[in-house]
Each structure stands twice: as C-alpha cells, then as structure tokens.
Amino acid sequence: MTAVPTRPVVVTGLGLVSCAGEGVEAHLAAYRSAQAPRTDATTFAPYPVHPVAPLSLDGQISKKSDQRQMEPWQRLGVYAAGLALDAAGAKADAALKSAMHLVVAAGGGERDYAVDGQILTGLRQAADPGAYLNERLQNDLRPTLFLAQLSNLLAGNIAIVHGVTGASRTFMGEESSGVDALRIAQARIAAGQLDIVLVGGSYNAERADVLLIHEMGGHLSKPEYRPVFERAAAPGFILGSGAAFLVLEAADHAAARGARALARLDAVASDRTKRRDGSVTDSLTDLWGRAGLARPDAVISAATGCAGITGEERDALTALAPQAPVRALGDLTGHTLEAAAPFGAALAAALVAAGEAREVAVTAVGHRRGEGVLRLTTAGDSR
Amino acid sequence: MSRDHDAMGRSLVAVTGLGVVTSLGRGVADNWAALTAGRSGIHAITRFPTEGLRTRIAGTVDFIAADPMVAPMLSERFAEAAADEAVAQAGISGDFPGALFMAVPPVExxxxxxxxxxxxxxxxxxxxxxxxxxxxxxxxxxxxxxxxIFGTVADRIADRFGTKGSPISLSTACSSGATAIQLGVEAIRRGEVEAALCIGTDGSVNPESLIRFSLLSALSTQNDPPEAASKPFAKNRDGFVMGEGAAALVLESVASARARGARILGYVLGCGEKGDGFHRTRSSPDGAPIIAAIRAAIDDAGLHPDQIDTVNAHGTGTPENDKMEAMGCLAVLGERMRSVPISSNKSMIGHTLTAAGAVEAAFSLLTIAHGRVPPTLNYAVPDPAIPLDVVTAARDVPVRTVLSNSFGFGGQNTCLIFGAEPVR
Known part of the structure; x- marks a missing residue:
C-alpha cells in the first residue's frame, strides 16, 4: 500500500443542542451533574422521549421562510451547525465557508401524521384502494414536504442558510453513519484531501413515525427513564431530540487563520461485525487498539441500553479503561442515533478544551450493527 | 513517480469490474446492446394502479421481484445482481478485498x-x-x-460480498451514485484500501415517491407513447421519467490490479464536486457551482478541458437541468463544446435517481471500451438555447475520456472523469 502522509486534525468549533440545553457549557454542566436528563414521559406514553430545549431559531436561521421550509430535524441541525460555525470563528468568513465541506449523518424527515391517519382511515372503506391512495396523496401531500424529508436536505439547508458550499455528503445508516461521517472527514483532512469540514448530525425524537420504526423490533425502553447501564428490567433506548456539529480542520489550517484548537481528533476506528455473543466486546477491544487509546481520563459512551450489547460494552470498558469514569450519552441527551457519535466527539473535545481531560475515548455501538471508537486528545499533544 | 501513480503521487484507480441492471435488462451485455440500438426501457407502470395520476410511466425493472415489494428490498436485489456481475468480472472469488460504498434511496x-x-x-x-x-x-x-432502517441494504450487501470494514450508505440525492465512486477513489488514493465496491441502486418507483416528484412538477406528463416522454435537451422537454436499477463498479489501485493480473476496463481519472446554496431544487442562475464541479473533476484528472472526448450528461429532460448543464459544459470546455458529442442515457432508462451516477459511470466506461457513444432518444426538436452536438444515433468515435455529470436537489454537483489510459 502507498504510504500517505498524515497531518493532525483538530476541532475548532462545536454546536450542540439537546434536552440538556444549548451550547457547550450546558452540555458540560449536564456531564458533571448527576441529575436525570429532562424527559417527557406523557406526550407519547408509554414511550418516554428527551425533548430538545426551546430554541430561539431566529438566532441561527434568520429567514422565517427558511424556517418554514424545514421540518424539526432540519431546523435542529441547521441551528447547531450555525453554533459550530460561530464558535469556529467562521460564520462571517464567506470565502472560508464556500470552501468548507460538509459531512452529515442523518436519517430522513418526518411525515404528515394527520394526512397519514386520514388516508389510512379512508382506505378501510375505499371501493378502489389504489385509486383512493393516488387521489389522496396527490391532493393532501404538501409539495414541499418531500424536501423536508430527503436525507441530504439537512446538508442542503446548511448550504442555503449558512453558505457552507464546499460540497456535502450525507451518510445514512443509524448509529454507524455518525461514526463514519467523523472517520471519513478526519481521514480526508489527515491525508490532505481537505482542509476544513463541518461534520455532524441531528435527530428529532418527538415524532410518532420514528417511535413506530423502533417499537417494531422492541428497541424502545419504557415507560420511564432509567440510566442506560441500569435498564436490565426495561432494555432499549429512549430517543432524544438534538443535534451536534463539529468544525474539523487541519492543525496548520487552523493555526494559519488564528482559530483556537479545542482538541485533536486523533483517530476514528469503526467496524461492522456479525453480532453474536461476545462480538461487541471483541470489536470494541480491537477498535480500542486501532484508535491508539492509551490511558484515557474519561470514556463517553453512546451505549443504547439494548439488551446484551450494553452489558458487553460495559464489561469491555471496565477491562480496557478501569481507571476512567464512563458517562453514557443516553443519560445526558437521550439516544440520538445518527447524531450520537458526533455528540460524543463534541463532548470529548469540550472536556479536553476545558482542561478536564487529556485523552478521552468515545464509543458508539449501534443497536443493530456497527461499532466505533474515537480518540480525542489535547490539541498540542503528539502521540 | 512510479507507473502506478498519477502526477500528484496518488494511486491510480482502475476499474476491474462492472455490473448493471436497468429497465433495459440484466447485465452489461443486454444493456449495452439495447442502449446503442436506441431501445427505450420506459413503459406504462403495472406495479401499482396509476388511475388518476398525472404521470403513469416509468422505467421500472419488472424482471426482478422482491418480497415484500418495497423500495429497500428491491434496491437490495438490484444491487446484489449488479455486484454479482461486477465482482465476477473482476475475477474476485471469496470475500471482497476492500470497502463498500453504497448509494441507497432514503427508506421509510x-x-x-x-x-x-x-x-x-x-x-x-x-x-x-x-x-x-x-x-x-x-x-x-x-x-x-x-x-x-437506513443501514440494512448495505449491511446485507456487505454480508453477501464479504466487504471489509463499516459499509457506507450515502445520499447526495441524484448524484449519489457518483459520490459512491468518489468515496471509493478517495479511499484508494489515501492508501486505506486497495479495492472498493461502489454501488448505486434505486428501486423506489412506488405511488408516494412518484407523486412526490409529480407534486414538484419534476416529471414528464406525456404518457403516450411512454418511450417518447424522456426528451433530454429537446426544446419540448417537460420533465424527467423515473427509472430504476443499479450499477456496481469494482475499483482497484492499479498496483493491486496488476499484481493479481486483473483485466483493467478503464480508469477513474478524476472527481470534482461543488455545493450550491442558492435554492433547494434549483441551481444558481449563473451556473457557477456546476462550472466549478466540472472544472474540479478535469483538474483532479490532470487533464485540460480540450482533452474531454465526450460528455455523458446528467440530462434529465427537465427544462432547468438541461439548460444549466449545457451552460456549464460550454463555460468549461469553451467553443469546442459545440462539437463535443454529448448524450443522455436517461432518454432510454429514465432517471434512476440514487443509482444514476453509478449506472452512467458504467455506461461511460462501456463508451470508452467500444468507441461508441449511445444515442439520446427523442431529440426531435432541438433547443436553440442549447447549441450542443447531441448524439441521436449511436456514433462510432475513438473515446479516450468521458466527463460524466451528476446533479441533485440540495445543491449537489458531482462530476467524474473516466479514461482509457491513466494520466501520470
């Protein structure tokens, strides 16, 4: 294989919104606190969700017309992306943003629940169900709803609202898409294929259609919040609404424009193993080594709470980092699927930037597939 | 640098396997025969009732079934068929020795x-x-x-072909297939992998998907006769026709291909992309992002615009796309563009959406291999605003390089350059 030179990749901006609040400080406070995350156990009972804190959208999405064209998952993502750009000192730099690339981890947008319900009701009596479905969809679907549903239109809206127009790629595939968005963004910078990239994901949990998809399969914990590693009696995840974005750039690029490096994203290792007893333990152990983790001061885990894999992860971490406290994102933000790994990376960078850790491990084990381990360190450190 | 590297010192990327499924048939041979004969795969939809719909035609793939008949399952079946063919042609048996990059339609x-x-x-x-x-x-x-869920199609393909690492499921809307190839090229150039299986697949012709595009006024409504509906670059073009299918490409570092004695079908010489923040569905009126993407691809290939022999157009047949694409090609290739053969496969197979960039990549490589540019059907009324050499009957010309364009909603512009020979 060709030896490709690598250069250090640093984090220069963070944008976070979740049930813990808005911004880095709110999330660090939640990290340090022993309190349960804000939970809504009634709106979608028996399924609890972690609702996003109220946001003043105008602060990041100035045009009402843009706000109207988006559904909540897009608004959350565009909002957090704006926070990250602000933090990186990039918001006002049009030239920098027009060269900035974008990698987004996302699923898809929400449906029109009222329309779906009316159509399903009508279909029960329809003499010609096919013709009825065609007629109702043609008349009842909002034409622009499609654009609020397409997976790549979070990236599209970030380009429109914030002017980040290098080029975008959207990765799908639940938890592992968040890990791989970070992995490929980091690798492209390290190899000199890119200088600066905005990477992240968003998730809206407060919607019946995603609860439906995860109730099929029995992956939702209910009826109330319990800590992720104490869910033996009600295994599964509690979905959280939120978004996490990071500005990643080459260390020399950041230095040249005078941007502060909050932390270094040293390594992102991911894999997909066939799930069987012990496979998550084995995979995490392997990835831990590949990420070059030495003696982390903290571990941030995106563990889902699902049976089997959550216990395996806990045991693996006990063996790999016996000295480090393990904090579950599910106890801070809820489970944000595609956005979980970006949340982990962002919180790790914030801990390093605050001087509370020198080396942080982030783990992300998907509820059905995919494992990831990240290593973040103090920006100035070399290996 | 060595014979295995380009002028920038990066691994040269060869294509050693191709597989295609479209409404024209299963496999490279059937598709190429139909495509160069100017046969259309667009027909009246029979998969579901079309009563009351403004558009009742599509290039559905009706000879591969799925159970249940839903978009992700159908997309998986198409991808499997295309990848089977590509991996067999590459002469790879056992586990695939590299990563999987897969363009898949959004799922619900x-x-x-x-x-x-x-x-x-x-x-x-x-x-x-x-x-x-x-x-x-x-x-x-x-x-x-x-x-x-979104990751399942790629997960199952990864299982079946034994690809390495975490498979990537991606979307850049209608340029997704090209982005899958670009990700593979980049991974090989980084030295991360020696091979990549790059797939674009789409089996999402169902009532709601069709109606969604219809409500955006993106589709042709000229249902009769179906084969005349898709009219790229023609003055009377009135929208695209949905299509289905998949294509798979085996990409390999030239060093790896040579080491195992694989036959090289062509090269991916360059990739270019540029975002557009003008509008959710429309391009910047000045065409700057499209121009930048084309230029970036040619630069990345280490070529000059004068060295592009033919253009495999995105050519959807929407009034907007074809006008902007022509403007972009003319801006980058200059006056010479008026006599560079350009053709849109979508005139025959429709717009295969997520798969389009990969399907058209495969056809671009076949264009090089055969020295034959497939025709654009239904170009009966030229558009004076598009002064291009639109190929209307299969044309035999030596082709050393192809520019393949892909543009999508959300400001996605991705261009690829394929070549008969490496550029060192």
Missing part, C-alpha cells in the same frame, strides 16, 4: 405496511399513529424494523 415504511398495522390495530374510530404503535407493540411486526 410504505403504505402496504402502514395499512397492515392499521388493520392489526383495528381501531373503532379514525386511524392514528397511536394505533399503529399499539400494533407494533404486539411484536408481530418486528421483522419490519430491519427492513425499514
């Missing part, structure tokens, strides 16, 4: 499944999502979880 529960949930819940009054959730809680529908 479809109407037959919603109806089944509603029926199982049997509410007395109006159906709501609370009823669907109650039915899901019965555990009878648990198999549908994996069917309707």
């Amino acid at each position: 529960i479809e109407w037959p499944q919603r109806q089944a949930l509603a029926e199982a819940a049997a509410p007395n009054g109006d159906v709501t999502y609370a009823d669907l959730l109650r039915a899901a809680g019965s555990r009878r529908f648990d198999d549908w979880h994996d069917l309707f």
Whole structure:
C-alpha cells in the first residue's frame, strides 16, 4: 500500500443542542451533574422521549421562510451547525465557508401524521384502494414536504442558510453513519484531501413515525427513564431530540487563520461485525487498539441500553479503561442515533478544551450493527 | 513517480469490474446492446394502479421481484445482481478485498405496511399513529424494523460480498451514485484500501415517491407513447421519467490490479464536486457551482478541458437541468463544446435517481471500451438555447475520456472523469 502522509486534525468549533440545553457549557454542566436528563414521559406514553430545549431559531436561521421550509430535524441541525460555525470563528468568513465541506449523518424527515391517519382511515372503506391512495396523496401531500424529508436536505439547508458550499455528503445508516461521517472527514483532512469540514448530525425524537420504526423490533425502553447501564428490567433506548456539529480542520489550517484548537481528533476506528455473543466486546477491544487509546481520563459512551450489547460494552470498558469514569450519552441527551457519535466527539473535545481531560475515548455501538471508537486528545499533544 | 501513480503521487484507480441492471435488462451485455440500438426501457407502470395520476410511466425493472415489494428490498436485489456481475468480472472469488460504498434511496415504511398495522390495530374510530404503535407493540411486526432502517441494504450487501470494514450508505440525492465512486477513489488514493465496491441502486418507483416528484412538477406528463416522454435537451422537454436499477463498479489501485493480473476496463481519472446554496431544487442562475464541479473533476484528472472526448450528461429532460448543464459544459470546455458529442442515457432508462451516477459511470466506461457513444432518444426538436452536438444515433468515435455529470436537489454537483489510459 502507498504510504500517505498524515497531518493532525483538530476541532475548532462545536454546536450542540439537546434536552440538556444549548451550547457547550450546558452540555458540560449536564456531564458533571448527576441529575436525570429532562424527559417527557406523557406526550407519547408509554414511550418516554428527551425533548430538545426551546430554541430561539431566529438566532441561527434568520429567514422565517427558511424556517418554514424545514421540518424539526432540519431546523435542529441547521441551528447547531450555525453554533459550530460561530464558535469556529467562521460564520462571517464567506470565502472560508464556500470552501468548507460538509459531512452529515442523518436519517430522513418526518411525515404528515394527520394526512397519514386520514388516508389510512379512508382506505378501510375505499371501493378502489389504489385509486383512493393516488387521489389522496396527490391532493393532501404538501409539495414541499418531500424536501423536508430527503436525507441530504439537512446538508442542503446548511448550504442555503449558512453558505457552507464546499460540497456535502450525507451518510445514512443509524448509529454507524455518525461514526463514519467523523472517520471519513478526519481521514480526508489527515491525508490532505481537505482542509476544513463541518461534520455532524441531528435527530428529532418527538415524532410518532420514528417511535413506530423502533417499537417494531422492541428497541424502545419504557415507560420511564432509567440510566442506560441500569435498564436490565426495561432494555432499549429512549430517543432524544438534538443535534451536534463539529468544525474539523487541519492543525496548520487552523493555526494559519488564528482559530483556537479545542482538541485533536486523533483517530476514528469503526467496524461492522456479525453480532453474536461476545462480538461487541471483541470489536470494541480491537477498535480500542486501532484508535491508539492509551490511558484515557474519561470514556463517553453512546451505549443504547439494548439488551446484551450494553452489558458487553460495559464489561469491555471496565477491562480496557478501569481507571476512567464512563458517562453514557443516553443519560445526558437521550439516544440520538445518527447524531450520537458526533455528540460524543463534541463532548470529548469540550472536556479536553476545558482542561478536564487529556485523552478521552468515545464509543458508539449501534443497536443493530456497527461499532466505533474515537480518540480525542489535547490539541498540542503528539502521540 | 512510479507507473502506478498519477502526477500528484496518488494511486491510480482502475476499474476491474462492472455490473448493471436497468429497465433495459440484466447485465452489461443486454444493456449495452439495447442502449446503442436506441431501445427505450420506459413503459406504462403495472406495479401499482396509476388511475388518476398525472404521470403513469416509468422505467421500472419488472424482471426482478422482491418480497415484500418495497423500495429497500428491491434496491437490495438490484444491487446484489449488479455486484454479482461486477465482482465476477473482476475475477474476485471469496470475500471482497476492500470497502463498500453504497448509494441507497432514503427508506421509510410504505403504505402496504402502514395499512397492515392499521388493520392489526383495528381501531373503532379514525386511524392514528397511536394505533399503529399499539400494533407494533404486539411484536408481530418486528421483522419490519430491519427492513425499514437506513443501514440494512448495505449491511446485507456487505454480508453477501464479504466487504471489509463499516459499509457506507450515502445520499447526495441524484448524484449519489457518483459520490459512491468518489468515496471509493478517495479511499484508494489515501492508501486505506486497495479495492472498493461502489454501488448505486434505486428501486423506489412506488405511488408516494412518484407523486412526490409529480407534486414538484419534476416529471414528464406525456404518457403516450411512454418511450417518447424522456426528451433530454429537446426544446419540448417537460420533465424527467423515473427509472430504476443499479450499477456496481469494482475499483482497484492499479498496483493491486496488476499484481493479481486483473483485466483493467478503464480508469477513474478524476472527481470534482461543488455545493450550491442558492435554492433547494434549483441551481444558481449563473451556473457557477456546476462550472466549478466540472472544472474540479478535469483538474483532479490532470487533464485540460480540450482533452474531454465526450460528455455523458446528467440530462434529465427537465427544462432547468438541461439548460444549466449545457451552460456549464460550454463555460468549461469553451467553443469546442459545440462539437463535443454529448448524450443522455436517461432518454432510454429514465432517471434512476440514487443509482444514476453509478449506472452512467458504467455506461461511460462501456463508451470508452467500444468507441461508441449511445444515442439520446427523442431529440426531435432541438433547443436553440442549447447549441450542443447531441448524439441521436449511436456514433462510432475513438473515446479516450468521458466527463460524466451528476446533479441533485440540495445543491449537489458531482462530476467524474473516466479514461482509457491513466494520466501520470
């Protein structure tokens, strides 16, 4: 294989919104606190969700017309992306943003629940169900709803609202898409294929259609919040609404424009193993080594709470980092699927930037597939 | 640098396997024969009732079935068929020795499944999502979880072909197939992998998908005769026609291909991309992002615009796309563009959406291999605003390089350059 030179990749901006609040400080406070995350156990009972804190959208999405064209998952993502750009000192730099690339981890947008319900009701009596479905969809679907549903239109809206127009790629595939968005963004910078990239994901949990998809399969914990590693009696995840974005750039690029490096994203290792007893333990152990983790001061885990894999992860971490406290994102933000790994990376960078850790491990084990381990360190450190 | 590297010192990327499924047939041979004969795969939709729809035609793939007949399952079947062919042609047996990059359509529960949930819940009054959730809680529908989450199609393809590492499922809308190839090229150039299986697949012609595009006025409504509806670059073009299919490419570092004695079908010389923040569905009126993407691809290939022999157009047949694409090509290739043969495969297979960039990449490589540019059907009324050499009957010309364009909603512009020979 060709030896490709690598250069250090640093984090220069963070944008976070979740049930813990808005911004880095709110999330660090939640990290340090022993309190349960804000939970809504009634709106979608028996399924609890972690609702996003109220946001003043105008602060990041100035045009009402843009706000109207988006559904909540897009608004959350565009909002957090704006926070990250602000933090990186990039918001006002049009030239920098027009060269900035974008990698987004996302699923898809929400449906029109009222329309779906009316159509399903009508279909029960329809003499010609096919013709009825065609007629109702043609008349009842909002034409622009499609654009609020397409997976790549979070990236599209970030380009429109914030002017980040290098080029975008959207990765799908639940938890592992968040890990791989970070992995490929980091690798492209390290190899000199890119200088600066905005990477992240968003998730809206407060919607019946995603609860439906995860109730099929029995992956939702209910009826109330319990800590992720104490869910033996009600295994599964509690979905959280939120978004996490990071500005990643080459260390020399950041230095040249005078941007502060909050932390270094040293390594992102991911894999997909066939799930069987012990496979998550084995995979995490392997990835831990590949990420070059030495003696982390903290571990941030995106563990889902699902049976089997959550216990395996806990045991693996006990063996790999016996000295480090393990904090579950599910106890801070809820489970944000595609956005979980970006949340982990962002919180790790914030801990390093605050001087509370020198080396942080982030783990992300998907509820059905995919494992990831990240290593973040103090920006100035070399290996 | 060595013979295995380009002028920038990066690994040269060879294509050693191709596989294609479209409405024209299964496999490279059948597709190429139909494509160069100017046969259309567009026909009246029979998969579902089209009563009352403004558009009732599509290039559906009707000779491969899925059970249940839903977009992710159909997309998986198409991808599997295309990848089977590509991997066999590459002469790879056993596990695939590299990564999987896969363009897949966004996934959600479809109407037959919603109806089944509603029926199982049997509410007395109006159906709501609370009823669907109650039915899901019965555990009878648990198999549908994996069917309707985004990562499953690539996960199953990874299992079947034994690809390495975490498979990437991606979307850049209608340029997704090209982005899958670009990701593979980049991974090989980084030295991360020696080979990549790059796939674009789309089996999402169903009532709601069709109606969504129809509501955006993106589709041709000239249903009769179906084969005349897709009219790229023609003055009377009135929208695209949905198509289905998949293509798979085996990409390999030249060093790896040579080491195992694989036959090299062509090279991916360059990739270019540029975002557009002008509008959710429309291009910047000055065409700057399209121009930048084309230029970036040519630069990345280490070529000069004068060295592009033919253009495999995105050519959707929408008034907007074809005008902007022509403007972009003219801006970058200059006056010479007026006599560079350009053709749109979508005139025959429709717009295969997520798969289009990969399908058209495969056809671009076949264009090079055969020295034959396939025709653009239905170009009966030239558009004076598009002064291009649109190929209307298969044309035999030596082709050393092809520019393949892909543009999508959300400001996605991705261009690829394929070549007969490496550029060192």
